[in-house]
Amino acid sequence: MNGKFFYQPSQIFAALTFSNGLAGPETSFNQPLWSLPYEVWYYAIAGLLFTKKPLLAISAIIIFICITSLKFQFFMYSFVWFSGLMISYIPATSEKHKYIAISSFVFFAFAALVAWILQLEKIIILGYYNATFGLFFTSFIYLFLVVLDKRISFLKNTSKYSYTLYITHYPILYFFLGMFESKAMNNIWFSSLIGIISLVAALIFASYSSRIFESKEYINKLM
Structure with a gap:
């Protein structure tokens, strides 16, 4: 090509x-x-x-x-997406909600672990594991960010350019892998270094490019 x-x-x-x-x-x-x-x-x-x-x-x-x-996966992953939507409407003002959140977290953590093992054994397809892990992550978000009101300070500003990062991170990772593929394939330390560098590059690129592509003023000019 x-x-x-x-x-x-x-x-x-x-x-x-x-x-x-x-x-x-x-x-x-x-x-x-x-x-x-x-x-x-x-x-x-x-x-x-x-x-x-x-x-x-x-x-x-x-x-x-x-x-x-x-596409049956659309049905499977809908549980993940709509569960994320639902937790934004579920109140977290009582001890009852705390116990429900903890129980859900433990249940989906165990379910995700079982799904991971079954997927490794080729008993279920990867999509089932992804959906189960997605529900586990939703329960994690609800428990720690909503019920327990914990805040994550690490890379807290990434929300400002998360969409740009989502769109652009893979081509950047792919670019770095293509540049150093021969060295990275058989060297775990070098491949880890390339992974870290490409991750930092993706964060920097998304941070700056989002100021244009996620700017309301810029979008309004185009519209």
């Missing part, structure tokens, strides 16, 4: 309509983008449901069923 990437019209159309990996081919170069169409359609479905208008709510259900019929 001489270092060039070629995309079929169907791939471009799928990316533009957020159907890549659902009804169309996946984006092969930036693999983490597989989750972007899932997220977009979850937002769309939730938005239609929250209008509380019967026709729009029915439309949301139809969309959900249609996408699920095309």
Whole structure:
């Protein structure tokens, strides 16, 4: 391919309509983008449901069923996405909520461990483990950030450029891996160093580029 990437019209159309990996081919170069169409359609479905208008709510259900019929993983991962939505509405003002949060955390931690073992044994597919771990992470967020009100000070400003980081981190990691692949493949220390450098580079790039691409003023000018 001489270092060039070629995309079929169907791939471009799928990316533009957020159907890549659902009804169309996946984006092969930036693999983490597989989750972007899932997220977009979850937002769309939730938005239609929250209008509380019967026709729009029915439309949301139809969309959900249609996408699920095309991609069962969409159904599996919906538990993760909507559980994250739900915890923002669940109060955490009593001891009862604390016990529920702790119980959920322990349960999903154990479930994620079991799913990981089953996935290693090829008994279940990776998607089941991912969904289970996602529910565990949701319970972790609810317990420590909502119920116990713990705050994470490490890299606390990443929320300002998290979306840019999500979109751009993989190409940057891929770039560094491509540059030093021959040395990194058989040297754990060198590969770890490259991993750290690429991670720092991804954070720096996202931090600065987000000031343009996540700037409301800049977006308003384009609109």
